[in-house]
Amino acid sequence: MDNERIYSVSELSRLAGVSVRTLHHYDQVGLLKPWRKENGYREYDRKHAVRLQQIIIYRDLDFSLEEITRLLDLDADNQAKALNSQRDLLWQRQKQIQRMIDSLEVTMKSIQSKQNVDIMFEGLPKEKIADYEKSVRDRFDLSFEGITEDLLGGFSSEEARALKEEGDRFAEDFVNVIHLPVESEQVQRLAERHHDMISKMASFAEEGVELDYDTALKASHFLANDEATQEFYSFYHDDYARRLGEAWRYFAETRLKS
C-alpha cells in the first residue's frame, strides 16, 4: 500500500537519464529539492521523480530553469492544466519540425533538379545552353529554374540518366528520318513517341497535367523558329529543332485538336 519508493541521486539520475551533477544543480537553484538523510545524502521520492520528468520535458522544449520553476510552482495545484499545456507545446514543436522537414525537402528537390539538369545536358555544348535558357525564359516568361525544378526535381539521378538516354536514342532515330516529309508515317510515329516522352515527364511532375493542343502548338512554334533553340539542337543535326517543331505542329493539328 505504502508505495514509497525512494531513490538516491545516482538511482534517480539513471532513471531519468540525467547526470548526478544536474540533480545537484536543480537542488542548488531550488528547482528540485530532495529530502536529506542525517548523513547529508539526498533522498528522492516518487513525487520528485514525477516533477523531474516534467522538468525534463520543459527543458527539452528550451525553457530556462527559471521559467520551469515558475511554471511548475504556478500549476502545482492544477496538474491537469499543466499537463495539457505541456502537450500543446509538444504539438507545436511537432508542427515546427514538420515545417523544417518540408522546407528541407524543397531544398533537396532543388538540388536534385540541378544535378539532373547537368545529367540531361551532359555532352551538349555548354555555351549554347545559356542562350537556349535565355530564349526559353524570354519567350515563356518563366524562370528556367522553376521549370526544371518542377519537371526534374522529382527524379532521382538514375531516372534522370534513363531519361537522358531515352532522349538521345530518340534524337538518333529522328535524325535518321529527318529528310522525310513531316506528314510521313515514320516521322509522325516519332512525333508521337516524343509527345509521349514529354507527357510522361510532365504528368510525373504534376498529377493530371495533360499536354494539350495549345501548349503543343506553342512549343512547336518555338522549336521551329527560335534561333537559340536551333543553335542548341544543331548538335544533333543542323535542322533538328526546326524539323522537330514542324513534326510537332503536324502532330498537334492532326491528333491533339479537340
Add this chain to the structure above:
Amino acid sequence: MDNERIYSVSELSRLAGVSVRTLHHYDQVGLLKPWRKENGYREYDRKHAVRLQQIIIYRDLDFSLEEITRLLDLDADNQAKALNSQRDLLWQRQKQIQRMIDSLEVTMKSIQSKQNVDIMFEGLPKEKIADYEKSVRDRFDLSFEGITEDLLGGFSSEEARALKEEGDRFAEDFVNVIHLPVESEQVQRLAERHHDMISKMASFAEEGVELDYDTALKASHFLANDEATQEFYSFYHDDYARRLGEAWRYFAETRLKS
C-alpha cells in the same frame, strides 16, 4: 542572370531569425565566414544564407557549433547526403516527441481517473472504500488502480459526474423495489438497466468488450457474498449488494446464457 543577392549582417540576421551577435560569433569561430568590404563590413551571399539555414537546423537539434562545423565541412561536397541525414535526424526527433506525448497522455489519463474515482465515490463512506477495494483486489487479482484507470480514465469530470448521478438514481430506484422477489418484472427491468450501464462503461473503456454470462455470474456472486462489498453498499440499504447480486444472477441465467 547574376542572381547574387548580398546581405549585410542585419539583413541576414532578420532573414534567418538570428541575432547579429550570433553572426559575429559564427564568424569568430569560423563556422560562417562572410566576405569583407573595404570598410570592414561583413557581406553575405546566397551560399552563406544556405549554410546558415543548415547551421540553424543542426543547432535546433542540439549539436554543438564544433560538431556542426565538422558535419558541414565534411559533407560540403556531398550536399544531398547532408540534407538526407538532416531529414533523418528531424524524423527521429519527431518520433521522440511523439513518445513524450504518448507518455504524457498516459499520465493524464491516470490523473483523470483518480479524479473520477473521487467523483464516483463522493458521499460514500470513506473508510469502507479501502476495505471494498481490498476485497476487489483479492478476489479478482487485479489492481484497483488498473481497473479504475481503464474504466474511468477515458471520461472527463463532467461525464464522471453524470455517471455518478445515473448510478445514484439507479440505487434509489432499486431500493424502492428491493423487497420484491428477484424474478419480478420490476427488479429484472432494473437488473437490465444496471447491466446496460455497466456494459456502456466497459465498452467505452475498451472497444468491443461484452459483458458475457461468465463475467456477469462472477460479479453477481461477488456482490451477493463478499462482506466488504455488503458493508460498502449498506450505505444505500442493508441488503443492497446481496439483493443486487441475486438480481444479477437471475438476469444472467435467464438472459445472458448463450
Add this chain to the structure above:
DNA sequence: TTGAACGCTAACGTTACGTGACAGTCAAGG
C-alpha cells in the same frame, strides 16, 4: 580494515551567445 563504490561541497571550466562600451561609416537633412 580496507578498498571500491557512492555521496557531499566547493570551485573553476566550457559553450553559445547576451549585453554594454566605445568608435568608425554612411546617407539624408538642415
Add this chain to the structure above:
DNA sequence: CCTTGACTGTCACGTAACGTTAGCGTTCAA
C-alpha cells in the same frame, strides 16, 4: 558643411546550465 541617426566594427565582461576536477566523508562486502 556639419550634424544626426541608423548601421557597423571590435573588445571585453556577464550568464545559464551544467561538466569536470579536487578533496574528503560514508557504506559495505570481502
